[in-house]
Amino acid sequence: MISKKVRWTLATAIIGMMLAVTGCKGGNESTSKGNSDQKTSVSAPAGNNVINISLKADPPSLDPSKSNALVDRQVQNSIYDKLFDLDKNGNIVPVLVESYEVSPDGKVYTFKLKKGIKFHDGTEFNADVVKFNIERNREDDSRRQNEMKFVQKADVVDPQTVKIKLSEPFSPFISILTDRSGMMVSPEAVKKYGDDYLNHPVGTGAYVFVEHVKGDHVTLKKNENYWNGEVKIDEINYKVFSNGTAAVQNLKSGQLDFVDDVPTKEIKGLENNPNIKVVAEAGMAYQGMYLNTTQEPFTNKYLRQAVNKAIDREAFIKVVIDGYGVPANSPFAPGNLAYGDSDKVSKPNEQEIKDLLTKGGKPNGFSFKFQIGTSPVNEQFGAVIQSMLKPYGIQVELEKVEFGTMLDNGAKHKFQALQLGWSGRPDPDQSFFDFVVTDQPNNYAAVSNPELDKLAKQARIELDPAKRKALYDQAMEIVHDESEYVYIYHDFNRFGVSKKVTGFEYVPDGIIHTQKLDKK
Known part of the structure; x- marks a missing residue:
């Protein structure tokens, strides 16, 4: 059975109020639709104490300080505990x-x-x-550095008390600690393995790292001495599948117990399978495409705007993901503090697009290369973009690129257009600041607008939720004008789960939380 609804609630809407409360009690990243060598079958250990989970791409890094992909987080959340996390309702809990x-x-x-x-x-x-983890995440080579920007120092008060001092108020701080900045790694392991720590991750979580065979699988075993309840599964195998249909076939045959990203065209078939449950829930993510402001033709703002305006979001969602998404015009999904009119979309207006092409000096259109992932849904994504832009004389050449390479190309601005999305976070800052502010790590389009920088910085230090939303509304007017990123849709998280698996609870962060899993 499929439940299409927005379940998560924004915990950060009350962060401003929390600042006046004491003694509260209670847990960057681009995603592509799977880009690793295709698997057609799994040779999996048999038995009820092993769970096999598909991943749509190979995890680039299991070091929370260095990673930037959703597939990393799927594995990391089994290895590491965090200072805070999200519960099934999207609320922040210690x-x-x-x-x-x-x-x-x-x-x-x-x-x-x-x-x-x-x-x-x-x-x-x-x-x-x-203290060690906070300081490590502040280092220059950490991808968490910007999240820790306002941290001045962490002081140890006693063995069980730490005091973290900020240079100024930072509304997303607790929310940030529900993700990789809040994952606690072993200082001894980091010292022992150095730069190779990503291949020897050590946490306090429910599962212990065994091995990572690049492009194939990551194996974990149960933590026999886990502090937060009994772990009932002996072993978890994360298997890499770039082809979602192949993953679904393995789920049907019993070789997989979970599929992390069910292709929408496979959902109806799985609904009718008595051995499988489909979970399809609205989440926090968005998908779209970067337009590189430092490379022709997208140094020209009007040409970026023309591409942005030419995409029919509703039609795109129907064709590419069979309706399992919400049209997007911002990074803020329904339920987010900053969600509102800035996310509204309109149908393409032919005359408006032609006028923009004329203003950009290309009245008859232009051409560009568009880097996409290697999976079938990536190819369909690119093909639909091609067909939507072609009537305006805009020719799109598709380049299929492996997932890790796409991330690297994005960071180095080595593209004209690039198809990457973001899995979303509870606080709006976490889906915004790093992507639009000058020289920030996920600003792959290299946009640089002083007024946008100013508003984004004000929004992250403002404690009043209503005032924060007003700042994001102003900032989004500039983002729409710059059109350095084409927001197309907000994802549904789509899991396929064997009915042999018990104890699964959907959490709107899009992560398969494994600690309470069991198997009949």
């Missing part, structure tokens, strides 16, 4: 934190930590560990 206080000015966070927790390597989790 995990490794027992309780916390926030100073009235929003600049000092005091965390009381839970006791008796150990890493997989036997070392203790304590305040020194939190």
Whole structure:
């Protein structure tokens, strides 16, 4: 049975209020639609104590400080516990934190930590560990550096208490700690393995890393001494499938227990399968395409606007993802604090698009290369963009690129147009700042607008939710004018789950949370 509804609630809408409360109690990234060598079958261990989960791409890095892909997070959430996490309703709840206080000015966070927790390597989790992780995430080579920008220092008060001081109020701070900045890695393991730590990840989570065979699988085993309840599954295997249909075939045959991204065209067939449950729920993500402002033809704003205006979002969703999405014109999905009129879409207006092409000096159109992923749905994505732009004389040449290479090309601005999306986060800042502010790590389009930078910075330090939303509304007017990214749709998270699997709870972060899983 499929439930098409928006379930998650934005915890950060109350962050401003939390700043006046003490003793509260209670857990960057581009995604592509799967881009690794295709698998047609799985040779999986048999037995009820093994769960096999498909991944639409090979995880580039299992080091939270260095990673930037959704598939990384799918594995990381089994290896690492976080300071905070999201519950099934999308609310922020403490995990490794027992309780916390926030100073009235929003600049000092005091965390009381839970006791008796150990890493997989036997070392203790304590305040020194939190200090180490915070400082590591602030280093120049960390992809978390911008998230930790306002952290001045982390002080150890006692073994179970850490005090984090910010240079100024930062509304998304707790929300950020529900993701990779809040994942606690073993300091001893980092010191032991150095740059190779990504191949030897050590956390406090429900599962222990065994091996990562690039392009094929990641294997984890149960943490026999897990602090947060019994782990019932002995082994989890994450298997790489770039072809979603092949993953579904393996789910039907019993070789897989989970499919992480069910192709929409496979959903109806799975609904009729008595052995499989389909979970299709609205999440926080968006999909679309970057237009590189530093490379012709997209140095020209009017040509970027023409491409943006020519995409019929509703038609795109019907054709490419069979209606399992919401038309998008912003990074803010329904339910987000910043969601509103900025996300409204309109049908393409032929005369408006022709006028933009004329203003851009290309009245008869132009051509560009569009980098897409290697899966069938990537190809369809590109083909539909081609067909929607062709009537205006805009010719699109498709280039199929492996997922990791796409991320690298994006970071180095080595593209004209690039198909990558974002899996979304609870706080609007986490889906906005790094993508639109000058020189930030996910600003692949290299847009640079001083007024946009100013508004984005103001929004992240404003504590009042209503005032924050007003700032994002202003910022989105500039984003629409710049058109450096074409927002097309907000994703549904689509899982296929064997009915032999029990204990699964959907969480709107799009992650398969494994700690409570069991198997009949």
